[in-house]
Amino acid sequence: MAILGRRHLGICQVLICSLVACGGDASDTGGLEQMSAVEEQPEAGDGTEGRHESGYTTMNVKKGGTLRGVVNFSGAVPETRTIVVTDDMNACGGSVQIHDLEIASHGGLANAVVSLTDITSGAVLxxxxxxxxxxxxxxxxxxxxxxxxxxxxxxxxxxxxxxxxxxxxxxxxxxxxxxxxxxxxxxxxxxxxxxxxxxxxxxxxxxxxxxxxxDHPYNAVTDSNGGFAIGNVPGGTYTLEIWHETLGATTQTVTVAADQVTDLSIELAQTSP
Ligand SMILES: [Cu+2]
Structure with a gap:
């Protein structure tokens, strides 16, 4: 409703992403079977908030890797808004606190959707x-x-x-x-x-x-600490989208090593109001 006036932080953000392939070289992307599937990918996602229009095919993923990480927010946090409740107070209470960003004490951002938007072949959903x-x-x-x-x-x-x-x-x-x-x-x-x-x-x-x-299994929602994990990923290089309802979408290229855990630390920071 209009009275809420949900605050938008805009799409101008800085994404700093450090990529560490645990236990091996990030260029170790596994066998030929996985690589051939990755090479058929388009250059990037379609940019429409993670929609997959078509083209995802399933395969038996061998030596899938895990993408694991945390999304942190280090920009200015919008003030909490208080809405006074006038009806249904028995269920809703007398007031409601609205947080545009839910951020843990160490900066972890909850409720962000993390997706490999341009993956075209992988495990069945x-x-x-x-x-x-x-x-x-x-x-x-x-x-x-x-x-x-x-x-x-x-x-x-x-x-x-x-x-x-x-x-x-x-x-x-x-x-x-x-x-x-x-x-x-x-x-x-x-x-x-x-x-x-x-x-x-x-x-x-x-x-x-x-x-x-x-329409594929390579998606996750960050938990209350900003953590996420996406498993069984065919080794290869992908576009990773981080979407939040207030912050919008940001993308980053990631390389997932086959049969290994690839750790990510993603920093989001607002650069304009
Ligand atoms: Cu309701």
Whole structure:
């Protein structure tokens, strides 16, 4: 809602990325099978916030590497905003604190989406054994960012004693707008196309979440300490996108060593308001 006036920090950022291939030379990218798959990649991603339009093919990854790291933010942190709650205070409390950036004490940035955007061959996106879940609890969506595979069922829950109204904004998928009173335990939705879908609640304007729909397994959401890990990656060089709802997207070229752990330390810093 307009009253929220979510603060945008702009896309001018500095990304300093140190790359250390643990246990070996970063140029050791494994066998020919993996390299031939990587060489067929386009030069870069399509730049549309991580969407994969087509072309991803699955293969049996041998000696996959792991990309592991932490995303830190070292710029000016926006002030916390307080929203006074006037309705549904029994569920929402008297006020809500809004943090545009959730940053741990040592600078780790939570809720950033880390993706290999230009990978064209790799492991199959396994059918999940359980649905992705987006709960509404205390008039907050939790988690704030949830990954879901294409066509994976996303269960939207309401753990509050008040009604919510789930309203998604999608571009390539169909948006929906559903009221969810406490009597409706869950709403099941799925998305056939990979994109980042925003979810809001029309009743409580501060409620916001992202359903990040992915069509390959090489994506992760940073945890509360900014950490992430992406495993079973075919050895090779890729474009790594780091996306945050407030900071926008930044890309970095990374080389993943086959059968090894490649550690990354990614620093994001705001350079303009
Ligand atoms: Cu709500």
């Amino acid at each position: 396994e059918a999940p054994t359980s649905p992705a879940t987006l709960d509404q609890r205390g008039c907050r969506f939790t988690p704030h960012v949830v990954l879901a595979g294409v066509d994976q069922v996303v269960e939207i829950l309401n753990s509050d004693p008040v009604a919510h109204n789930v309203h998604t904004v999608a571009f390539d998928n169909r948006s929906f707008n559903r009221t969810q009173p406490p009597s409706v335990e869950k709403i099941e939705v799925s998305f056939p196309i990979a994109e980042k879908v925003r979810a809001r609640c029309d009743i409580h304007g501060w409620m916001s979440a992202w359903i990040v729909v992915v």
